Amino acid sequence: MEEEEEESKQKRKNEEELEEKDKNQYKTLNSSSGFMALEGLGAYKSPQLEQLSQKSSGRVSYLNWTSEIEMSSWNNPTDLEEYSLPSTNPYGNYTVVDTVPKEILHMVDAHWYQFPPMNPLWYGLLMLFMIVMGFLSVAGNFVVIWVFMNTKSLRSPANLLVVNLAFSDFLMMFLMFPPMVITCYWRTWVLGAFFCELYAFFGSLFGCVSIWSMVWITLDRYNVIVKGVSAEPLSSKGALLRIAGTWILTLGWCLPPFFGWNRYVPEGNMTACGTDYLNETALSRSYLYVYSVFVYFIPLFVTIYSYFFIVKAVASHEKTMRDQAKKMGVKSLRNEESQKTSAECRLAKVAMMTVTLWFIAWTPYLAINWAGMLNKSIVTPIFSIWGSVFAKANAVYNPIVYAISHPKYRTALEKKLPCLACNGDNDNVSETASTSTTAAAEKTENA
Structure with a gap:
């Protein structure tokens, strides 16, 4: 009897030790x-x-x-x-x-299971942000497209690139902000696996088109300012070829995740989807490395190279003008032609500002993707939010930049939608800038 009691005590003790372990x-x-x-x-x-x-x-x-x-x-x-x-x-x-939802659990990386739910306040703020940015972007880019396409003086080859940029931004927010508002409301992705992949595909496609549109705009500024009168003006055919090539090439780069070269998966906050940067296979990572070069590093190099010579050409031109004015004993030699050059320089600043804002918007996505590949321990659900926030905000920047800084667009906007117009203080400067923006196109038409 004592042996049975002793055995029972020992069994309970072992169970307690195992439970404590x-x-x-x-x-x-x-x-x-x-x-x-x-x-x-x-x-x-x-x-x-x-x-x-x-x-x-x-x-x-x-x-x-x-x-x-x-x-x-x-x-x-x-x-x-x-x-x-x-x-x-x-x-x-x-x-x-x-x-x-169970149907997309297979797409969620095990890395995200270590994080507790986010504060509901984050979802509320993100939803409010997306609603505001969505309506501003859709309305703003629609107005840009409408004004440019319905104003004869703005139908230049260079401005076709601007319209393509606005079109890409419009589609991105029109197709992407409603799903994100829905998922923020439910605090998780509730739209299924297929729409998760489609959402990520749209974000990748339209983002890539936007940056390459900015690259073409930058190269056009380089052509006009650095090469000057010796440059071959951009023709309508050339602009359309650039636009078509951009869409075709970016489509080719965004389709591979559907066929096994990387994949589109829910992000850590579970309100958006993107590329799978947590997959440690060489095949998956190779896609992100190549894509980063194609979408980020090459455009960044081209932009820096172009603006280096643009600034150099502007500085040289200004120095020449000052030296000539000093020799002739006059205050300024700025005639109509020099004013056109000055206007081109101001418009180049607009283009540079737009490109800079674009890189500010998409650099967080690059940082998140590379952090996921190189040091995933720092990638948290909140960390993954910033890529979507900055990228979506970029679609709002461009219509605002052109509404404020593009003189001829501002003039057309004042005529068509006076309530949205931004009146400038110097109409002569605006007219000069407007003339210079279409100078290359007029040369082509007269040829």
Whole structure:
């Protein structure tokens, strides 16, 4: 009898030790990696720990000892239960992945299972931002397209590139901001796997078209200012070929993820989708490396090269004008032709500002992608938000820049939509700048 009691005590003691071991193991994982999914890590799970981590009524039932872990108010399951979708997390932890629909769980990288849900305030702010930016971008770019295409004096080959830029920005926000508003409302991607891939494809396509449109605009400024009268003016055929080539090439670069060269997946905040930068295979990473060169580094090099010589040409021209004025004893030699050159320089600044804003907008995406490949430990759901925020804001910059700084566009806008016009202080300067923007086109038409 005593032996049976002793054996029973020893058995209970062993079970308690094993349970304590499980608790310590789980706490160690939490302290080092957040709420990491044990199954995803391939960690040991005893029957006792398995029993403790089972779900109850479609929700995550927390281990009794998790009360020791201090959680903020927005991570309280009771608060979230009323507003969130049912949990589909197969690992039993409470994470940002918890409410992701089952049909896209296979697309979610195990890296995201270690992060607790984001503060609902982030989703609210992101949704508000997307609504404001969406309406401003769609309306602004539509007005740019409408004014340029309905004003004869603005139908120059160079301005076709501007229209293409506005068209790309318009499509990006028109097609992408409504889905993001919906996912922010539900705090997860609820539109299915196919639309996740389509959303990411659109973002990649329109973003790539935008940057290459900016590159062509920059090269046109380089051609006009650096080469001057010796340059061959951009023709309508040349502009259309550049536009068509841009769409075809970018389409070719954005389709491979559908066929296995990388893939489109939900991002860490689960409200948007993009390229898979957490996949560690050489094939997947090779796509991102090549894409970064094609979409970011080559355009950046071309832009820096072009503007270096643009600034150099402008400085040389200004120095020549000052020297001649000093020799002749006059204050300025600025005749009509020199004023045209000065206007071109001002418009070059507009183009440079637009390109700079574009790179500011898309650099966060590059940083996120490369961080995911080189040091994924710093990539968090909140960190992944900034790529979408800056990229979507870029679609608002361009119509504002051209409305304020493009003289002839401003004049046309004042005639067609007086309520949106930005009146300048110097009409002569505006007219001079307007004349210079179409000088190359007029030479082509007269030839």
